[in-house]
Amino acid sequence: MTAQTMTEPAPPPAKPRRPLLQSRVSGVLLVLALLVLWDLSARFWVDSTSWPTVTAVLAALFSGSADLFAAFTSTISLMLKGFVLGALLGVAGGIAIGLSPFLRRAFTPLLEFLRPLPVPGIVPPLILLLGIDDAMKITVVAFSTFFPVLINAAQGVRMVDPVLIDMARTFRHSRLRSMWQLTLPAALPYVFSGLRISLALALIVTVVAEMIAGGTGIGYYLMTMQYAMQPDRMYAGVVLLAATGYALNWLLLLAERRLLHWYSPG
Amino acid sequence: MLKRAAPLAGIGAGIAIPIALLAALEVAVGMGAVNRALVPAPSAVWTELVAIISRGKLWAPLGDTLSLMFTAYICASVLAVIVGVIMGRSRAAYNLLEPLVEVIRPLPKPALLPPLILFLGIGNEMKLVIVGLAVFFPVLINTIQGVRGVDPVLVDMARTFGYGPGRIATRIVLPAALPFIFTGLRISLGLGLILVVVAEMLAGTGGIGYLIVDMQRSFRVTSMYAWLFILAALGFALNFAFEWLERRLLFWSRQQEKGG
Numbered sequence: 001m002t003a004q005t006m007t008e009p010a011p012p013p014a015k016p017r018r019p020l021l022q023s024r025v026s027g028v029l030l031v032l033a034l035l036v037l038w039d040l041s042a043r044f045w046v047d048s049t050s051w052p053t054v055t056a057v058l059a060a061l062f063s064g065s066a067d068l069f070a071a072f073t074s075t076i077s078l079m080l081k082g083f084v085l086g087a088l089l090g091v092a093g094g095i096a097i098g099l100s101p102f103l104r105r106a107f108t109p110l111l112e113f114l115r116p117l118p119v120p121g122i123v124p125p126l127i128l129l130l131g132i133d134d135a136m137k138i139t140v141v142a143f144s145t146f147f148p149v150l151i152n153a154a155q156g157v158r159m160v161d162p163v164l165i166d167m168a169r170t171f172r173h174s175r176l177r178s179m180w181q182l183t184l185p186a187a188l189p190y191v192f193s194g195l196r197i198s199l200a201l202a203l204i205v206t207v208v209a210e211m212i213a214g215g216t217g218i219g220y221y222l223m224t225m226q227y228a229m230q231p232d233r234m235y236a237g238v239v240l241l242a243a244t245g246y247a248l249n250w251l252l253l254l255a256e257r258r259l260l261h262w263y264s265p266g
Numbered sequence: 267m268l269k270r271a272a273p274l275a276g277i278g279a280g281i282a283i284p285i286a287l288l289a290a291l292e293v294a295v296g297m298g299a300v301n302r303a304l305v306p307a308p309s310a311v312w313t314e315l316v317a318i319i320s321r322g323k324l325w326a327p328l329g330d331t332l333s334l335m336f337t338a339y340i341c342a343s344v345l346a347v348i349v350g351v352i353m354g355r356s357r358a359a360y361n362l363l364e365p366l367v368e369v370i371r372p373l374p375k376p377a378l379l380p381p382l383i384l385f386l387g388i389g390n391e392m393k394l395v396i397v398g399l400a401v402f403f404p405v406l407i408n409t410i411q412g413v414r415g416v417d418p419v420l421v422d423m424a425r426t427f428g429y430g431p432g433r434i435a436t437r438i439v440l441p442a443a444l445p446f447i448f449t450g451l452r453i454s455l456g457l458g459l460i461l462v463v464v465a466e467m468l469a470g471t472g473g474i475g476y477l478i479v480d481m482q483r484s485f486r487v488t489s490m491y492a493w494l495f496i497l498a499a500l501g502f503a504l505n506f507a508f509e510w511l512e513r514r515l516l517f518w519s520r521q522q523e524k525g526g
Contacts, residue, residue, distance in 0.1 A: 026358070027365035034366070050384035105276025110284050116501035118459040120467060120475065121494050124482035128304050197453075204374040204457075208464050211376060212479070219376065223468075226380035234384075238377050245372035 052232040061236035068233065071221040072240060078134060078217065079206040082141025083199060090146045090198075091191055094153025095179075098187070104154070111150070119144045119205050123212045132213040137206060144205040149194040156190025157183055189263050192256045199248055207241065306488040314492040324496065330473040331500070334390070335462045338397035343454065345398075346405035347447060351435055353406075354413025354443070367406065375400040375457070376464050388469035393462070400461040405450035412446025413439055445519045448512050455508055459501055474500065 039054040061068075097104040123140055130136040160183050168178035210219025218237050225234035288308045294300050295307040318324050353360045379396055386392035416439050424438045440447075463475035470476025474497050481490035 024361050024365050026362045030362055031365050031369055050381075101273070102276045102279070105273060106279035106283060109280040110287075113284075113498060113502055116456070116459075116505035117498040118456075118463045118501055120460055120463040121478055121497045123467075124478050124490060125494060128482060128487065200372075200374075204376055204460065207374050207376045208460070211379065211464070212467055222377060222380045226384060231381070231384065234380055238373070238381065241377045242369070242373035245374055249372060 049229055050231050052235060056232040057235040057239065060232040061239055065233060065236070068218075068221060068237060068240065071216065071218045071237070072244075075206055075210065075217040075219070076244070078137045079141055079202050081134075082138040082206070083145050083202040085138065086142035086145025086202075087149050087195060087198065089142065090149025090194065091153050093146070094150040094155075094191070094194075095157055095183070095187070097150075098154035098157025099179075099183075111147070115147045115151075119201075120208050120212065123209055127213055132215045136213060137209045137217070140209045141202050141205050144201050145198040148197040148201065149191065152190045152194030152197075153187055156187030159190065160186040189260055192252075192260065196249070196252050196256075199252055200245065203241075203245055203248060303485070304487060306491060310488050311491045311495065314488045315495060318489075318492055318496075327472055327474050327477055327493075328496070328500070331462060331466065331475070334393055334397065334465075334473065335458060335504075338394045338462075339401050339454065339458050341394075342398035342401035342458075343405050343451060346402045346450070347409050347440075350406045350409025350447075351413055351439060351443075354410045355435065355439065360410070367403070371403045371407070375461060379465065379468060383469060388471075392469060393465040396465050397458050397461045400457045401454040404453040404457065405447065408446045408450030408453075409443060412443030415446070416442040445516055448516060452508060452512070455504060459504065463497065 035054050042051045042053040042056075097107055119140060122143060123136075126136045126139055130139060164182050164186075165178055168182055173181070206217065207219035207222075210217035211223055214220045214223070218241060222234055222237045225231070225237065291300075291305070292307050292309060295302055295305060349363070353363055375396065378399060379392075382392045382396055386395065420438050420442065421434055424434050429437065462473075463478075466473035466475030467479045470479070474493055477493045478490055478497065481487070481493060
């Protein structure tokens with residue numbers, strides 16, 4: 001399982017370098033046409049409480065509904081806490097099993113059994129153990145973040161050029177120093193591809209945990225608005241989540257470009 | 267001799283660690299160090315697991331979960347590969363559909379559950395659609411990427427030999443894009459399983475996800491852990507089967523894989 005193949009690659013850039021908008025005119029028009037169709041259908045043809053107009057959704061989004069904003073910040077903060085916790089553990093574990101063949105063999109059976117476990121499955125037991133609040137949600141997110149980061153970090157550590165390590169030893173660098181200056185930078189691109197997989201997963205899992213356990217957050221908000229038959233506010237939540245997913249991926253790509261400007265894949 | 271012994275020690279530890287963890291838990295529960303109502307002894311979970319299987323209670327929920335997973339996974343993957351090949355081969359189709367894909371793709375798919383419940387209810391259609399949506403996009407994105415990476419010389423040569431567009435797509439483009447398609451399929455397998463379990467938990471009347479939540483709500487903790495174990499085994503088995511299939515079908519592309 002290579003680090004590259006585990007990422008969801010962004011679509012390749014258009015080959016003839018035309019301005020983005022110009023080449024995608026038809027596509028942008030299609031999206032707009034669908035939105036107009038939605039709005040008109042809700043206005044004139046479909047008489048249903050579950051089909052609000054686009055303008056109603058946008059109004060619900062921008063009219064600054066306080067609970068939506070509170071739910072959103074709660075979701076983001078839990079997600080980031082779980083993500084950071086899982087990522088740190090994943091990097092530490094990945095370096096350990098990447099450096100030591102013994103540890104790798106020793107933990108492979110356990111990890112290989114837990115890794116494919118569909119994460120929502122652990123939410124009910126964790127509700128019993130930790131309740132429905134922050135601790136449970138952070139744990140679930142950390143659990144889901146851990147595995148992709150671990151596997152990619154371990155892979156990255158093993159890709160370090162052994163000649164570099166030998167040379168560092170020749171120059172009497174301590175093991176700690178060669179780890180900090182050689183192993184970690186070499187593993188970084190792999191760690192990042194693990195982080196990108198995990199970040200998308202972390203948002204999904206946070207929403208899922210909120211939906212199953214309730215209590216706080218945007219997942220819970222969506223469920224509540226669905227039961228309460230307030231579809232405009234429900235769709236506003238969906239739109240906000242889509243924007244969040246988009247922004248998170250973009251931010252991580254930006255950080256990657258900043259930190260890994262020296263690295264060209266392939 | 268030492269070099270032989272080292273891997274064996276690691277493999278031995280690999281077997282010993284899970285056993286030791288379970289034994290420690292068993293002892294802790296036996297001594298009353300953990301609340302038995304919340305954490306049952308592993309032996310009790312095992313007994314329950316055997317009871318579930320021997321009384322034939324396993325098959326109906328397992329069948330529900332698997333049929334949902336497979337139907338949605340296969341339909342959505344086939345559709346995604348077809349759309350992906352079209353978007354990869356035709357610039358007009360790509361320009362038309364790419365913005366729409368980029369609008370829907372970053373959305374965490376579980377967020378679509380509440381709207382879908384409004385439209386389709388809590389029945390099977392809703393679950394098939396939500397799982398299918400989760401599966402569709404990774405396969406689509408990777409197929410486009412794979413199709414665009416096909417060596418144009420191959421396509422030109424096929425054209426020279428009189429292949430039509432249909433034959434070029436199935437004989438040249440699809441095999442060359444297969445490693446990428448499988449990458450998408452692997453991501454989708456994990457995502458699809460997550461959505462299957464979530465959909466069953468939130469809108470279920472059967473299936474493994476529903477049972478886990480149901481057992482938790484009725485405080486039948488031992489049963490809950492038994493079903494969780496079944497879910498883990500299912501995830502493991504599907505992942506294993508997938509990797510086996512991938513090795514079988516992609517044996518020829520091993521050496522092309524970059525980055526180890």
